[in-house]
Amino acid sequence: MKACRACHFLTSDNMCPNCKATNLTTSYTGIVVILPGKKKREDPRKTSYIASRLNIDKPGKYALKVR
Numbered sequence: 001m002k003a004c005r006a007c008h009f010l011t012s013d014n015m016c017p018n019c020k021a022t023n024l025t026t027s028y029t030g031i032v033v034i035l036p037g038k039k040k041r042e043d044p045r046k047t048s049y050i051a052s053r054l055n056i057d058k059p060g061k062y063a064l065k066v067r
């Protein structure tokens with residue numbers, strides 16, 4: 001899995017499916033999984049401290065720290 005440098009999204013593709021960036025790296029530490037909220041399209045930043053700290057607005061797998 002590679003991590004997107006722009007939004008930290010984890011993917012096995014060569015392009016980030018979240019923000020369409022191609023600036024991916026394998027140099028990252030830690031994985032964070034943001035689960036979907038009870039309501040559809042709920043902003044995870046409202047209910048998750050981690051999501052608000054990392055500024056994640058969509059559920060998914062993210063790298064904690066990208067180098």
Ligand SMILES: [Zn+2]
Nearest residue numbers: 004007016019
């Ligand atoms: Zn991205």
